[in-house]
Amino acid sequence: MALNSAYEELGTRFVQQYYDYFDKRSSSSAELAALYADEAMLTFDGELRLGRQAIMTKLLGLSFTTDARLLTSVDSQPLPDEGVLVTVIGKLSVDDSVINYSDTFVLAYVGKGLAITQHIFRTVTA
Incomplete structure (x- = not known):
């Protein structure tokens, strides 16, 4: 089981x-599409x-425009076969309102490079 020692840097970049x-x-x-593996999965607010x-x-059909983004935290962990798990907590300024969100990505080697194989986005309400 090979772990990627540069997982934090890869996650941040x-x-x-x-x-x-x-x-x-x-x-x-x-460019955005190229980040996803052909067989990737996305769960967007369920x-x-x-x-x-x-x-x-789905992503191109979203009607909002991001005015500003604040990343509260970015955490990464190495996965087997040099993959990386990345979790983001942040805030979006969208259409005069602020949206809290959580975003989780599984990056795995597909061919010669890392690609998103799983992606979960969830808005967080208080």
Whole structure:
């Protein structure tokens, strides 16, 4: 069982890149899609999407525009076969309101690079 010793750095760099593409998803959709494995899974506030195309349909169909993002915490752990588990807690400023959220990613080697294989996004209400 090989563990990735650079898991913290990989997790932090991934989160920065992912949110950059996500927040500009209308103009960076190809870059965002490339982060997902073909058979990836996304659960977005309880709604499951299977496969890169279904995930992108969901993400590109979101009607909100991110005005600002605050990352409260980014935690990463190494997974077997050099994968990385990444959990994010943050706040989005969207359309004059603030949304608390949790975002969890499983990154695994697919081919020669890391890709998102599982992704769970959940808004958090008090």
